[in-house]
Structure formats: C-alpha cells, structure tokens
Amino acid sequence: MDIAIVGGGAAGFMAAITARRTNPSCKVTIFERAQKVLAKVEVTGGGRCNLTNSFAAISDLKQAYPRGYKLMKRLMMTFNHEDAYRWFEEHGVPLVTQDDDCVFPKAQDSHAVIDCLVQQAADLGVMVCCKSRLMDIRSMQDGRLELIFDNGTQRIFHRAIITTGGSPKGNNLQYLARLGHKIVPPIPSLFTFSIRDKAFCNLMGTVVDPVVMTIPGTKFRSKGALLVTHWGMSGPATLKLSSHAARMLAEQDYKSPIAISWTGERSRQEVEENILAMQIANPRKQLATLHPFGLPSRLWVYILSKLGLEAAKPWAEIGRKTFNRMIETLVNDQYTIMGKSAFREEFVTCGGVSLESINSKTLESKVCPNLFFAGEVLDIDAITGGFNLQAAWTTGFIAGSCVAE
Structure with a gap:
C-alpha cells in the first residue's frame, strides 16, 4: 500500500x-x-x-x-x-x-x-x-x-x-x-489586541497576573496574565479570549469593547471592602504609595490618572463618589479593541x-x-x-x- x-x-x-x-x-x-x-x-x-x-x-x-x-x-x-x-x-x-x-x-x-x-x-x-x-x-x-x-x-x-x-x-x-x-x-484565532490609548500603551512591559477579560454583552471570558505592549494587549489572557471569540471579532472587523478586572476573580464587594480598609488604615498616605492587590505601581498610577486623581492626594480625601468610580475601574475597566495584531x-x-x-x-x-x-x-x-x-x-x-x- x-x-x-x-x-x-x-x-x-x-x-x-x-x-x-x-x-x-x-x-x-x-x-x-x-x-x-x-x-x-x-x-x-x-x-x-x-x-x-x-x-x-x-x-x-x-x-x-x-x-x-x-x-x-x-x-x-x-x-x-x-x-x-x-x-x-x-x-x-x-x-x-x-x-x-x-x-x-x-x-x-x-x-x-x-x-x-x-x-x-x-x-x-x-x-x-x-x-x-x-x-x-x-x-x-x-x-x-x-x-x-x-x-x-x-x-x-x-x-x-x-x-x-x-x-x-x-x-x-x-x-x-x-x-x-x-x-x-x-x-x-490567536492574536493580540490593538488599543489606541497612548497612556495605556506607555505601560508597555507591565504584566498583571491574573486578570479577567470579558467582552461586554457576550459570554466570552478569559483569565490569566495580561501583558501591556506598545500596541495594546497581549499575554495568555488576551490570546485565550481571542481564540474563543475569534469568529465574533472577525465579524465585527476586530472592533469591540473589552472589560478588564484588574483584581482577577475577586467580587466587587470583596474589592470594595479591601479598598475601604486600606483607606481607613492609611488616611494620610498618598494614593500612589499604596497600590492595592499587588498591582504594578505604574498601572496604579495610570488608573489614578484615568480617574483624574493626583498621585499625591491623601487617601482620606477620597469621597464616596470617587471611591465608587475607583472600585468600578478596578473590576470593570473599559477599553476598545481597534484591530488585531498577529501573534x-x-x-x-x-x-x-x-x-x-x-x-x-x-x-x-x-x-x-x-x-x-x-x-x-x-x-x-x-x-x-x-x-x-x-x-x-x-x-x-x-x-x-x-x-x-
């Protein structure tokens, strides 16, 4: 034969x-x-x-x-x-x-x-x-x-x-x-995401592990390490999500909202309690000196900037409205995928x-x-x-x- x-x-x-x-x-x-x-x-x-x-x-x-x-x-x-x-x-x-x-x-x-x-x-x-x-x-x-x-x-x-x-x-x-x-x-079916946010991409080289990435309005979800690159997002969590959502993203010409929980699978209540405890225990410390959940300092400063907060601001001066926005950003940070990059x-x-x-x-x-x-x-x-x-x-x-x- x-x-x-x-x-x-x-x-x-x-x-x-x-x-x-x-x-x-x-x-x-x-x-x-x-x-x-x-x-x-x-x-x-x-x-x-x-x-x-x-x-x-x-x-x-x-x-x-x-x-x-x-x-x-x-x-x-x-x-x-x-x-x-x-x-x-x-x-x-x-x-x-x-x-x-x-x-x-x-x-x-x-x-x-x-x-x-x-x-x-x-x-x-x-x-x-x-x-x-x-x-x-x-x-x-x-x-x-x-x-x-x-x-x-x-x-x-x-x-x-x-x-x-x-x-x-x-x-x-x-x-x-x-x-x-x-x-x-x-x-x-395995690719990275282009994100047109210059301040975010300036964090290139930053790794956060684990994060949870989701595409709002769908069941697509991934957990793992996220790597910030000069063009956007890479790392296992990104590649995993791109694999599961490949067909949908192709149909949308690789343009889609994406949400990131920087705190992994922690619940919103757990994050809120943790941040509140940090605020109560360190009222005089500057926001930038304490980064919650072991987040990289560069990423935490970026999040503060995104919220319009000065890094030197004391924790005690954070009001309830700003506090809620901070929690929302930590568990549901919103970005827009503006294309794919070959991995x-x-x-x-x-x-x-x-x-x-x-x-x-x-x-x-x-x-x-x-x-x-x-x-x-x-x-x-x-x-x-x-x-x-x-x-x-x-x-x-x-x-x-x-x-x-």
Missing part, C-alpha cells in the same frame, strides 16, 4: 510514523511545500516547543478547544496528552511540566522534538519530499488517488492524509471543496475542513474514500499552552493508524 502524507508538520510526521508502525509493509511519503519540514514546531513556545499540556486545569475540553472539542474528546480516548508525553519520552525526548501546566522538552529546545520526529521517520523508511506543493486531488475509479503537484508531476497513491495545517487564505483549500468537502472559512509565535487559524465532512472515528473523508485528514487543516483549534500541538499528535496518530489498516 502506497500512502501519501501531504504536509510535513507535527500532524504529518506523527501520521507517517504511526502508519509505518501500524503496517510495516506500506510505503509512506511525506510531501512538504516549503524547503524544510517542521518549521512551525521550530518556533512554537518561543523556540522551546510547548508540545502539550498536563490538562490539570482543564475540566471540560471546551475550555481548551473552542472548536472541535467534541471530536477531540472522542479521539483522546485513544491517544491523549499522557500518551503523547509517554511517546516522546520513550523516543528519547525527556520532558518537563512547568507550573503553568505547559509541557516542554527538558532541553528547552524545539530541535529535540524535531530531531526525534525526523529520526523516527528516517529509521522507519519514510520518504520526505520538500518543495512539493499539492495543487489538486482526483479520485480514480478503482479508489486510488491521483495527486497533482505544482511542478506538474502526478503521483498515484492508494491512500493519502492531508496535514497541511492552517490556511489563512481559504482559496488554498479549493481543491478539497471541489471534491465535495464543506470548508469553514479560515480566520486567525506569530503561535499563529493558528480556526476554520478549514468541516468536521461534518469526515468520519469522527477514523478521520477519513465522507465524500472521498481513502482520503484522511489530521491537524489544523481540520476545523479544530485551541487556546495557547500546548493544546494545538496536542491536537496534531492526537489526530495524526488516529489518521496514521486508520490509513494503514
């Missing part, structure tokens, strides 16, 4: 290795359009490769996978994060789990993961062809698949797995639409091949027999933290197992 893997990324390599292990008599070839394989794995996690997550903080997969969580729940019964952890350790990549539940190679270098995958594929006899861009697929009468590449070559395979990753340009998936697959328009390190798209078009047990196409899918080309995407690569390992393993049977 001759099998083609189209896409030399994480899902493609896991699929190729698994296929060869499942059926050693099959021939497997990886086709990659770029000059080298696993380029995205190389840069993920700041070059350290956040390859999975402990899932310790995840009680429902919907928290990690805004799209595709039902399918991931089914597939992870066969190959989950613990299986991925064990797989890499058994193949010579010692791992370490950080306090934030992210899993990295102990070497803190993505090349530990890349070298492992490339070596495993080579040892199993998997062929790799770079600079091979797939242009079209034709289903033949005998069930085989004819793959047509941009250099004019045509190759025939018994089966194929598409693992081409996210496709920011939806027209790259037109050849799959022609075969009858439903395509969900791809859009970015290149973890660039992810939502959309792709609709899960309605595939068999949820095997990842085989419902409309084109012998064609399978794995990875981000499917309409599965996750928040930052190793969850997207876990989806690649899981779907790659399932597709690789099923294609070789």
